[in-house]
Amino acid sequence: MKSRVLILGAGFGGMELATLLSQALGEDANVTVIDKRDSFVFGYSRIDVMFGKTTLDEVGMPYASFVKPGITLVRETITSIDATAKRVTTDGGIYEADFLVIALGADYDMAATPGLAEHGNEFYSDAGADRLRDVLPEFSSGPLIVGICGFPYKCPPGPSECALTLHHYLTERGIREDCDITFVSPLSSPMPASAEMAQALMDSFEEFGIRLLRQRTVVRLEPGVAVLDDGTELPFALFLGVPKHQPPQVVFDSGLTEDGWVPIDLPTLETSFPGVYAIGDMAATGLPKSGTFAESAARSVSTSILARIAGNKAERNTGTGTCIVEYGDGRVSYAQLDFLTGPKLEAIYHPPSIAGKNFKQAFDDTRRARWFGQ
Structure with a gap:
């Protein structure tokens, strides 16, 4: 048999x-x-x-x-x-x-962060992203928070992508000066596996006026206020969150x-x-x-x-993969990571570029053809 x-x-x-x-x-x-x-x-x-x-x-x-x-x-x-x-x-x-x-x-444990479902938005699920498609055009001014509510979570650079794309989106709409963006992360850097990618992201945050709060986690949302694990309270007009994973x-x-x-x-x-x-x-x-x-x-x-x-x-697990970061302005950066085949982590970083966008599209096309014949 x-x-x-x-x-x-x-x-x-x-x-x-x-x-x-x-x-x-x-x-x-x-x-x-x-x-x-x-x-x-x-x-x-x-x-x-x-x-x-x-x-x-x-x-x-x-x-x-x-x-x-x-x-x-x-x-x-x-x-x-x-x-x-x-x-x-x-x-x-x-x-x-x-x-x-x-x-x-x-899965996403919305209940693990009290108030997240009632006062915030998550962008990691299909339904959450689709809902924000209608919410974002209605937003015009005030503080925004991209906040992580637990670790570990999927796609480590995903929240950075959100913050960067949000900056360019608000700039294109001509309302960036009326909005403050704060990114709250429990990690010591936005991309621990690649020091070069992490530094490039932090440089971009500084260039674009995005405030980065590291080693902080959002533990509760109240109406218009995000409470962090150290007791800090951050006001917001719009909260975009990464729910706790399980x-x-x-x-x-x-x-x-x-x-x-x-x-x-x-x-x-x-x-x-x-x-x-x-x-x-x-x-x-x-x-x-x-x-x-x-x-x-x-x-x-x-x-x-x-x-x-x-x-x-x-064959043993190689622990290899690629982390891709969409900048929101047509550029993409990516890091090719190898955790297990050598004596230490190897990370090859590719700075944000149009060529990076082409790499991402080729990645997409390859899997569509391989799995679905598209």
């Missing part, structure tokens, strides 16, 4: 893993992917959505277009995970596997988590349950929570599964 592979989640990691297994095994892959959503959206596309440059319909890629030999993608809601039995129950049925890969990403509740309920995340063996991505892997944002890797790092994790897991199925050689 063919080995059964069950992938939970059709994000960067799930898409890449299914594609790799299909390429290696063809119709013999016997892979089922489960995701409750109808379409895939690149996380960085939400910046363009919230600032009115595109719509969710335009950037979404329907999962119905994900057609690969040996792969079945079902759109169902997962209700329970039994890691010991490698059995998953959904609102559509029960699935059993020989290899189980959990790639469900991270694994989906069904993962907590499964007993897979420890200290809030799913522990794994970093070189192999395998959990404490044999044949059960965790990749992407909910895995406790210590690496940036970013789509490209989920991709590199998927490559490692694919070799591990293929080693057990076909006797191939398993």
